[in-house]
Amino acid sequence: MDYLVWLEETPFSIWMRESGPAFFSTLVLHAVGMGFVVGVHVTMNLRLLGVAPRVPLSMTRRFFPVLWVNLVVVSLSGALLLVAYPAKALTNPVFYLKLATVLAALFVTRSLWTGVLRDPSHDAGRAPRKARVLAVLSLLLWAGAITSGRLLAYTHNMLMASHQF
Amino acid sequence: MEALLDFSQKSGIYAFMHTTWGWPVAETLHFMGLSLLIGTVGLFDLRMLGLASGIPMSALHKLVPWGVAGYALNVMTGVMFVSSAPDQYLFNPAFQTKLALMAIAGINVLFFYRFVFGPVKRTGVGARAPRAAQVAAVISLSCWIGVLVCGRLITYYRPPYHWCFWC
Numbered sequence: 001m002d003y004l005v006w007l008e009e010t011p012f013s014i015w016m017r018e019s020g021p022a023f024f025s026t027l028v029l030h031a032v033g034m035g036f037v038v039g040v041h042v043t044m045n046l047r048l049l050g051v052a053p054r055v056p057l058s059m060t061r062r063f064f065p066v067l068w069v070n071l072v073v074v075s076l077s078g079a080l081l082l083v084a085y086p087a088k089a090l091t092n093p094v095f096y097l098k099l100a101t102v103l104a105a106l107f108v109t110r111s112l113w114t115g116v117l118r119d120p121s122h123d124a125g126r127a128p129r130k131a132r133v134l135a136v137l138s139l140l141l142w143a144g145a146i147t148s149g150r151l152l153a154y155t156h157n158m159l160m161a162s163h164q165f
Numbered sequence: 166m167e168a169l170l171d172f173s174q175k176s177g178i179y180a181f182m183h184t185t186w187g188w189p190v191a192e193t194l195h196f197m198g199l200s201l202l203i204g205t206v207g208l209f210d211l212r213m214l215g216l217a218s219g220i221p222m223s224a225l226h227k228l229v230p231w232g233v234a235g236y237a238l239n240v241m242t243g244v245m246f247v248s249s250a251p252d253q254y255l256f257n258p259a260f261q262t263k264l265a266l267m268a269i270a271g272i273n274v275l276f277f278y279r280f281v282f283g284p285v286k287r288t289g290v291g292a293r294a295p296r297a298a299q300v301a302a303v304i305s306l307s308c309w310i311g312v313l314v315c316g317r318l319i320t321y322y323r324p325p326y327h328w329c330f331w332c
Contacts (some may be wrong), residue, residue: 024318028314032310035203035313038203040204040208042200042201043208046204046205051227052225054221054223054227055220056220059217062218062219062220063211066208146200150193150196
């Protein structure tokens with residue numbers, strides 16, 4: 001808890017918390033970035049599940065630069081939000097659930113990328129059964145990430161370690 | 166405003182939204198809806214602007230009904246928010262801007278399907294979309310990103326501290 005108090009009292013943390021524009025622009029970037037991160041997965045997974053079958057499966061990788069850019073945006077903005085209210089997130093189990101869900105979802109993306117997405121022989125028609133199972137899992141994990149992320153605003157035990165209320 | 170509240174109370178929405186988990190559940194569904202919209206319509210816009218040009222546009226367009234479903238989900242959850250606390254929204258500049266951007270996006274959709282979609286469907290693999298389609302794509306992307314930004318900013322402008330800027 002001591003290091004949380006120390007972090008809260010660094011000038012940068014205070015500025016992130018108390019400057020309205022800094023805090024809210026970070027919040028906005030986090031939301032827009034997350035929309036695109038999940039959005040690219042929506043398209044990839046719907047295609048894997050057989051919606052839009054004439055989209056060449058390996059071509060969905062061309063949308064991945066959008067994913068990489070927005071993963072950087074959500075990571076950086078997420079880190080800044082964490083600096084603003086470290087105790088709020090780090091004392092809340094839901095925060096670790098969100099991190100775990102996102103990491104698991106990205107792990108699924110990686111196995112789809114190294115497996116079926118790089119193999120043009122799946123371009124036409126149905127994706128293999130294993131890939132379809134992973135696509136459902138991916139959608140569920142991203143839904144979980146959204147849910148736990150939204151619940152962070154409702155489940156925290158404290159806002160700040162230095163004055164607990 | 167009275168009418169909105171009345172509707173919310175009579176339909177049971179008000180009671181649901183004021184339970185412990187009502188509001189967060191609606192917000193979560195609202196974010197899932199926007200992800201569907203960004204993922205399908207947003208990426209279709211990017212395709213019209215030249216990204217992933219190896220994907221036939223008519224094939225990619227088959228995903229758009231999922232975006233429309235996301236939009237419908239967000240209209241429903243949106244009505245739940247606004248009718249349960251109308252004073253937090255109607256006087257809120259972020260909400261007013263959001264509605265204006267949605268109106269522009271709506272006109273853009275009508276314009277797109279009336280005049281541009283035909284040539285877009287006939288555009289082959291590897292080719293760029295017609296100029297008019299690219300303009301429509303830029304308008305669509307800017308409006309929907311703006312809608313997301315304004316949606317997030319609604320909590321920043323909380324009446325009565327921030328009233329409407331332009332009335």
